[in-house]
Amino acid sequence: MADNTRTTTAPVGVTPNEAGEEPLLSVRHLRKSYGDHEVLKDVSFDVHRGQVLVLLGPSGSGKSTLIRCLNGLETIQGGEIRFKGKVVPNNNERAWRALRTEIGMVFQSYDLFPNLTVAKNIELGPTKVQKRAKAEVDEQMDRLLRDVQLTEYKNAYPRELSGGQKQRIAIVRALAMNPELMLFDEVTASLDPEMVREVLELMLRLAKRHMTMIVVTHEMEFARRVADTVMFLENGVILERQSGDDFFTHPATDRARSFLDSMSPVGDE
Template sequence: MSDSTVNVNAALNTTAGTAHVGTTVGTADAAATDAAPLLSVRHLRKSYGSHEVLKDISFDVMPGEVVVLVGPSGSGKSTLIRCLNGLEDIQDGEISFNGRPVSRNSEKAWRKLRTRIGMVFQSYDLFPNLSVAKNIELGPTAVQKRAKAEVDEQMDRLLADVQLSQYKDSYPRELSGGQKQRIAIVRALAMNPELMLFDEVTASLDPEMVREVLELMLRLAKRRMTMIVVTHEMEFARRVADTVMFLEDGVILERQPGGDFFSSPQTDRAKRFLESMSPVAAE
């Protein structure tokens, strides 16, 4: 078993019982409580030149639901999640948020919507010339025009929650990878998003730093934060997912409740994928 797998499993065992396990219950509860989806995607298509990378993608995300996107590299997961925040233009289809269609390739419409959709990348994307506090304050004060005192009060609570209060006046270069990623998540949460998007946020971390980020995401799941997560951490996905969507070659091959996907995938391709992601057995 790899060091990465050991640390991921340790993180999940440490927080066992804190996150809702991916079963039909999570999705059903969300659907019963909130009949209308928070996010709806219909017949989305995305191409780079003549190469179609997303092919007729349709799905809904209910309030409080955690949707995990899995699949081999190059399947379109990261492209899809970037389309959901307007970071990639789409050639066809419709994206609706809270029942309202987003003008497909209108940067003005997407700028407004990004104040309600938080996104965290694998590369942190903190401003290196700004302190942690300034990184967090910038969006709420400059974009949302909120009072600095209100933002600072929220920031202090969030930093305490992730045990990074002592780094408020530090600069990104003074932080570890795991600390930078937690600050990036705090920065997104400070905008009070209704939906959080995570794109392989542990991919660039050293194995020992993966744990602290996964623990934070598990706590967000417990609090019923609506999330769409791209990840290759299968044990984490098993614990956190209400719904799993398995992508390959730009197509959703499977969409199942999390527990069902991992116990009984419907396609041979998904079975082979899960087998390939299993820890290497000792000889």
């Protein structure tokens, strides 16, 4: 896992790696605005292979906007995104289309095609975009569906699935592309409470298998369990970056302490 030692010379969010290896993802001085409203202000950070980075912060802090910028779904007004050592041309849709086969993303709204079966939803990207053989894709799909205990729904349509099942299928669909980085944007936000656990358990299993992940969540106990590193944002600025253990036990800023207190269960002392 990535080293979490903080430095005073690098921008907040940027830390050296003990092995000296190049980050899988490197972001420098990223800026994003909607008109005159600056949503992300000079954001810099690295993500190394096998690391789980959790983005925390209050609503409106820029977390979801940031993660969408990392998949080319939002244009940026400045800064640099580098993936596997290569700079991604700013706001170049063609470049991002190619990168989306390596950077998977799962949204809170599932985004499954309602007119396609589970199998067809999963097969579409690997066979049409990556041009892989259907037999190879189907073998991988069967393995992934067994892993999430949804084999019996292979020929079902999304309308026949629960919210938790749809979200697990959305994750399987992303994994079938063999991404090197997975982005999760509040994937449990639209689920009923009893369906949240099955999705979070799947993400925990991915973390234990050293899948490189960036996760936006309001599930604090899950964040504590999964995070190698926590990056806390407010008003488009990284206020602090610490290891998961240190952030939840000894947050460095009063604002982070206040945030954690506000997310504690009612009556928790």
